[in-house]
Amino acid sequence: MMRFKPIAAVVLLARFLKAVVLSGIQTVQVILRASFGQRTPPPAAFLRVHFAPMSPMGASLLGCMITLTPGTTTLDIDMENRIILMHVLDASDTDAIVQGIRDDFESGLVPLFGVRA
């Protein structure tokens, strides 16, 4: 059984809340743009992203966090290759999506659920 790390958990929670607020605003913008602006919804797409080695528990938590952040939904988790298949509402900036997952979720989850590759 791994040791519980309260500080890492609180940091993760704070980062998660930040991501929810930021991407919530982005999703509202996407909806408004799709209905009023130039009436062209941004390109939605399926994407796959590698994730850091972590326990199944950590991976499912990462999946839940990705789903809870507005604009991205986890479809499938491939534990063997460590790849998450997801659907994104606004795929115009894929680098930012990857960066967001890395910085906000993964870096917080690895200290809690990380395993050696």
Next chain:
Amino acid sequence: MMLDALVSVFLLAGGVLLLIAAWGVVALPDALSRQHAATKAGTFALAMVCIGAMLFALDWAWSWRILLILGFLLATLPVASHLLARAAVRESNLVPDASQVRLIGDDPAQASKPGSRT
């Protein structure tokens, strides 16, 4: 006075966000995009409404109950969203082969290896 204003801001913001989310279900083009609006805006907007209600009550007895509501929301929303998305994908057969989907970003386990970015 200040608190009343703050409560109003939170409740109003939550209400407006829910309205936009409901409109998103109508305006977005396909089932997968729509479930984003239907489920995810809920996370953000309902959290705003709950925080507003908490500030209005200013009473631990109510705050715990509202936090419980938020907890249940955060536990059930991703499952609902995930299953809606999976059902949509399965029905429309949009992803016949997952290995063909575009892979973005590096593998963090091999982050030192350059040039694998697509």
